[in-house]
Amino acid sequence: MILDDRLANAGDTLPLVGHMADKGYELGEHEFALPQGLDYDLMLTNAGEGILATGIVRGHVVGTCDRCLEPAEFDMAAEVDEYYLFKAPSQTESLGDDEDDVDFSLVGEDHTIDLTDALTSAVLMETPFVVLCRDDCKGLCPVCGENLNLHDYGHASQIEEERLASNPFAVLRNLKLDD
Secondary structure, eight states, rough: BBOOOOOTTTTTEEEEEEEOOOEEEEETTTTOTTTTTTTEEEEEOOOOOOOEEEEEEEEEEEEETTTTTEEEEEEEEEEEEEESSSSSOTTTSOOSSOGGOOOEOOOTTTTTTOOOOHHHHHHHHSSSSOOSTTTTTOOOOTTTTTTTTTTTSSHHHHHHOOOOOOOOGGGGGGGOOOO
């Protein structure tokens, strides 16, 4: 994004609506597809020492369910909040109360800002750690590997019975306590 005269003075704002044709991203061992890319609606504000980009990025995400390994789809809306300084602060300048919390990028020498990192960071922050095809996904059968959302052959109850029978405290189940 090239900064022009519309953001020349402190307090100037510029609405920015656009589309990023990103095909996907990775988070840890997960891979996610963005079939329609990402749409963003931002407000750029000249804050005096830099440009503040705030707004929303939206997209439809397709991943893999962590329980049943089937496709998992969800819509995402993430907040964008990035600060682009006109010049890097010197070592002697204070950036605020807690310098570790200050996060910024720099405006390029050609008066441009790259919104890609800000949009990607926002999407990563909103991506769930555990991806499910649906909230009540039953996962895979530990015996035969069948998707329990489609077929349940009763293997799980069989395993539970075997586990309970092999428990050393199983004999207490028949214990009668009379007063």
